[in-house]
Amino acid sequence: MCGIGGMLGQPDQSVLSRMNRLMEHRGPDGNGVFSDDYCGLAHTRLAILDISGSPQPIYGPGKVAVVNGEIYNHLDLRNNMYQYTTNGDSEVVLSLHNGKGDASHHAKWVSKLDGMFAFAVWSDDQLILARDAMGIKPLMRTIVGDTLLFSSEAKALRAHEDYVPEIDDLAMRARIAWEYPLDATTLFSGVHQVRPGTVEVWELVDGVPRMTSTSRFEKQVVEPAESWDDPEGLLESFVESVKERLMADVPVGIVLSGGLDSSLVCAVAREAAQRAGQPVPACWTVAESEDNPDWQAAELVASSLDLEHHQHILQEDSFNSMLPDLAWHGEDLDLTVLFFQPLFAKMSESVTVGLCGQGADELHAGYPRYRDLKSHAADVRLRLDELNCNLSKLEGEQWWTGNHSPENHCESLNDFLQFELDHGQLSNFQLRLVDRHSMAHGLEVRVPFLGTKHRNASNKLPMAWRLPASLEEKAALRKAADLTELPSEIVRRPKLPAGRATSPKLIDEVLAELQPRVQEIAARHPDMEKALLRQPDIAIGLGLFEAMHILDGGRIRKNGDAASLLDEVIG
Numbered sequence: 001m002c003g004i005g006g007m008l009g010q011p012d013q014s015v016l017s018r019m020n021r022l023m024e025h026r027g028p029d030g031n032g033v034f035s036d037d038y039c040g041l042a043h044t045r046l047a048i049l050d051i052s053g054s055p056q057p058i059y060g061p062g063k064v065a066v067v068n069g070e071i072y073n074h075l076d077l078r079n080n081m082y083q084y085t086t087n088g089d090s091e092v093v094l095s096l097h098n099g100k101g102d103a104s105h106h107a108k109w110v111s112k113l114d115g116m117f118a119f120a121v122w123s124d125d126q127l128i129l130a131r132d133a134m135g136i137k138p139l140m141r142t143i144v145g146d147t148l149l150f151s152s153e154a155k156a157l158r159a160h161e162d163y164v165p166e167i168d169d170l171a172m173r174a175r176i177a178w179e180y181p182l183d184a185t186t187l188f189s190g191v192h193q194v195r196p197g198t199v200e201v202w203e204l205v206d207g208v209p210r211m212t213s214t215s216r217f218e219k220q221v222v223e224p225a226e227s228w229d230d231p232e233g234l235l236e237s238f239v240e241s242v243k244e245r246l247m248a249d250v251p252v253g254i255v256l257s258g259g260l261d262s263s264l265v266c267a268v269a270r271e272a273a274q275r276a277g278q279p280v281p282a283c284w285t286v287a288e289s290e291d292n293p294d295w296q297a298a299e300l301v302a303s304s305l306d307l308e309h310h311q312h313i314l315q316e317d318s319f320n321s322m323l324p325d326l327a328w329h330g331e332d333l334d335l336t337v338l339f340f341q342p343l344f345a346k347m348s349e350s351v352t353v354g355l356c357g358q359g360a361d362e363l364h365a366g367y368p369r370y371r372d373l374k375s376h377a378a379d380v381r382l383r384l385d386e387l388n389c390n391l392s393k394l395e396g397e398q399w400w401t402g403n404h405s406p407e408n409h410c411e412s413l414n415d416f417l418q419f420e421l422d423h424g425q426l427s428n429f430q431l432r433l434v435d436r437h438s439m440a441h442g443l444e445v446r447v448p449f450l451g452t453k454h455r456n457a458s459n460k461l462p463m464a465w466r467l468p469a470s471l472e473e474k475a476a477l478r479k480a481a482d483l484t485e486l487p488s489e490i491v492r493r494p495k496l497p498a499g500r501a502t503s504p505k506l507i508d509e510v511l512a513e514l515q516p517r518v519q520e521i522a523a524r525h526p527d528m529e530k531a532l533l534r535q536p537d538i539a540i541g542l543g544l545f546e547a548m549h550i551l552d553g554g555r556i557r558k559n560g561d562a563a564s565l566l567d568e569v570i571g
Contacts, residue, residue: 002027002056003044003439004066004139005151006120007160008127008202008209011040018159019151020044025329026152026439032057034064038204039122041066042151046442048248048352054088063123065094068152069137070446072244073114089247093119100124103199103215110199111217114244114452118194120150127202127209133218134359134450135196135427138435142191148202148209153436154188154331155554164553165189167546173389174404175333176531176538177380180429184398187332187545192398196427220421220455222414224462228476234457235480238264241451242272245355246281253351255343255445256283256309257502258297260474260481260493261357261366265448266301267484269355281355282308286343288503289313297490304487312346314339314503319510323540323562327548329440330433333541338510339502340437348441358430359449362420363458364474365413365466366495371473373416377406386531413463426450514540514562520570543569 003023007015016033019042024031027044034041034057043056043066057066060082067090071077074089082095096109106128116136121128129150131139141150144163157163171185184192194200197218202211242265246252254269256262266283273280283302287295290313302309322341326334347354361367369376384391384406391404400423409419420426431447438445448454458476465476472478473495481491515536521543522532532539540562547565548558558565 002046002066002068003152003156004068004118004120005042005149005156005159006066006127007040007150008038008148009146009204009207011035011038012160013040015159016040016042019156022156022159023151023153025442028442030055034122038125039127041120041122046352046439046444048250048444050086050088051249054086054090056090058086058091058094060091060094060097063094063097063121065090065097065119065121067093067117067119068139069115069117069119069132070245070247070444071113071115071117072247073112077112089115090119093117093121097121097123097128100126103201103213106130106201107199107215107217116446116450118152125203129194129200129202130217131194131196131198133197133220134431134447134455135193136431136435136447136450138432139194140186140191141194142188143209146208154186154191155328155549157191158554165191165549167550170389171398172542173384173387173528174391176528176535177383177387177389177391178404180425181332182404182424182428183400188549193428195400220459222418222421222459224414225460226462228460228462228465231476231479231483234454234461234476235268235483237451237453237457238448238480239268239272239275241448241454242268242355243275244451245446245448246273246276246278248278248353250352251350252278252281252353252355253310253347254281254283254307255347255354255356256285256298256301257357258285258294258301258490258493259357259496260478260491261360261449263297263301263357263486263490264360264477264481264484265355265357266305266307267481267486269307270305280307282310282350284310284312284343284347284354286312286314286339286346286502288316288506292502293496294502297493300487301490304490305485310346310350312342314342314506316506316509318342319503319506320513320561320563323510323544324548324558324560324565325440326437327541327544328557329436331436331545331549332432333538333545334433335511335537335541336507337433337437338507340433341440344438344441344443344445348443352443354438354443354445355448356434356445357449358434358447359426359455360474360477361495362417362426362430363449363455364461364477365417365463366474368495370413370416370467373410373413377410380406383531386534387528413467510562511537511540514566517543517563517566517570521566524570540566
């Protein structure tokens with residue numbers, strides 16, 4: 001829906017305006033700022049509900065807010081005692097806010113919100129920061145001098161002239177070992193994320209911003225039941241979730257890869273649209289050729305369900321030129337998800353909202369690593385050893401547990417699924433990818449598998465219905481999918497890695513082209529050299545991360561293809 005930012009302590013309207021310019025891709029439909037003597041808020045808007053009537057910041061009696069995301073139950077939460085000035089969903093945040101208190105006081109009203117959101121409310125000399133239960137929408141912060149800065153994306157923090165981005169060495173090593181940033185860390189030193197399902201209260205104490213209290217309003221708990229035999233109920237929870245995510249005054253589409261998860265979104269789309277009183281969404285697919293298995297599976301899904309289907313062949317020479325954009329928007333080391341950029345660019349030409357299948361693999365145990373946790377732990381341990389990285393005695397508010405050694409979290413599938421839910425595999429990797437690369441094109445992508453009803457039902461599934469002895473992953477979800485009109489070959493289709501499945505040849509070609517630079521990039525980081533040489537895609541990702549975000553303080557977005565930018569880093 002938008003990008004939000006702000007500052008507590010010494011607010012500056014020019015800084016707030018620069019924040020908006022750095023996030024204008026997230027909100028091309030409008031922008032606004034608020035500031036008083038103590039706090040400033042910034043907002044760039046992607047108009048989805050109440051198109052012409054809900055500019056932000058939004059104001060209420062003695063309070064002001066900026067909100068990112070969607071509150072799906074906003075109509076149910078409307079209070080007749082509150083004087084609403086818009087027909088949008090964001091204003092319900094101000095109507096629920098009920099005076100000054102600590103974070104546990106605010107957590108009570110924030111817990112009523114059902115949606116994906118990140119917001120900031122300034123009232124009664126308190127800045128309230130909150131993020132949805134799954135961390136679908138981003139919110140990060142840092143302190144510069146006597147000012148707290150916060151924003152949807154790290155690049156917006158550079159609006160303040162005293163903030164200079166630097167790499168967080170320990171967070172970087174942990175990310176390379178575990179393959180995603182852990183806990184509140186980002187790859188930027190001193191830049192930490194608000195924890196999903198959490199409210200933070202910040203106040204100025206003797207003129208200095210301090211987090212005076214924090215409270216979790218929702219925690220995800222994997223609590224498998226002893227038995228299960230309700231595929232109808234599981235499917236119904238998903239249909240309702242898709243219905244809720246069709247809430248929009250703009251066109252909605254579906255990301256269709258041909259895998260089980262996105263295909264199931266398509267399978268229930270007609271029923272969900274009928275319930276929501278909305279048009280049936282069309283679907284979009286990209287791949288490197290018409291012979292690609294994803295392309296062919298997506299064609300089968302769309303034709304079987306009689307859905308409008310938009311298809312796009314990726315250009316053979318496009319990946320090198322797209323890599324800098326991927327690094328700029330992703331703010332991480334991602335490389336094998338290059339198809340996201342052309343996919344979301346194509347969708348944004350026709351729709352403003354998309355639905356995707358993200359989150360199903362974490363809830364339903366769909367990834368190959370779940371089949372052999374001992375091997376996965378050994379892989380992580382090898383990387384940690386090569387990185388000379390000890391994660392057993394962690395300190396600081398950016399770490400949500402003191403020990404991230406793999407041996408500590410891989411004893412059972414139950415424990416490991418809980419670990420991933422708690423420590424960032426979804427919020428810091430999968431959901432970050434979707435948010436950054438869709439919003440790069442002014443497209444909001446929603447994740448129906450993470451709807452409240454469906455995730456509650458999924459968290460109770462026995463492990464034998466997630467990953468049975470037969471090793472057909474996501475068994476319960478497939479059982480539910482059997483009740484739809486999806487072809488059996490789609491319902492039984494095994495999990496494939498999204499990036500490489502969609503464009504394996506193009507990814508291999510760009511890696512081969514850039515391979516000569518891997519050794520030089522690795523040599524720049526002696527403590528990580530061995531690990532980087534074993535993971536050339538990560539080495540290239542690190543080089544591009546430095547080029548786009550660290551060189552020259554990341555003040556200016558670099559131009560050029562991947563090869564020339566890597567050469568600039570290598571020097």
